[in-house]
Amino acid sequence: MPETGAERLAGIPAEERVLLLPHCLRPSQTCPGRPSREGFRCPDDCQEDCPIRTLGTEARRLRYKGVCVAPGGALALRYVQSTLPRAVVAIACAKELSEGAEAVGDLAEPRPVVVVLPLSRDGCVDTAVNLEDALRLLRAGADTCPTSNGRVTEVGALDLLGARP
Structure with a gap:
């Protein structure tokens, strides 16, 4: 039986994880927020009630290596290549997740473990994610540290990535 994303x-x-979010959230x-070369940037004093703020704040609280709010897969891939997370x-739509996982699979070793959560509502503007699932995933084992093996794991109802045990 394949491991769940939280188990992975x-x-x-x-500190060795990054969070990738789509700007459409x-x-x-x-x-x-404003676009930049590194992705969308939320102002420090942002008071918006949005998933990006909620998830980004939690990832920083947990001391994630980084958070990237990307307008597309190319920027997200560059971010992964520059930060070299484990x-x-x-979190993205099915199309972006599938393409992104394939692109990460083409990276040189050691490749990071990729865990994905599909949007609960997509459409490129004002999308949504199940925040409870996303927060649970972010927090999974945030204080532990055995090694990874570079496999891609899918979370949710879609079998986008052909995850293997």
Whole structure:
């Protein structure tokens, strides 16, 4: 039986993980964030009630290596290549998750463990994610640290990535 995403992350310290989020999770009409070469940047004083703020704040509290709010897969892949995490928690639409996992699979060894959570509502603007599932995934084993083996694991109802045991 394949391991769940939480089980895969449990052995990797938060300091060696990155969180990838799609910019489409932001509230398009009211978001004060601005695009940059490193992805969308939320202002330090942001008070928006949005998944990006909630998940980014939690990842930083857990001491994740980094958080990238990307407009697409190319920037997300560059971020992974520049930060060299042992694990990637990626939240996005099915298409971006599939393409991203394939691109990470093409990286040189050692490849990070990739755990994905599909959006609960997609459509490229004002999308949604199940925050309870996302927070549970971020927190999974955040204080433990055995080794990883570089496999891709899928979380949720979609079998996007052909996860293997």
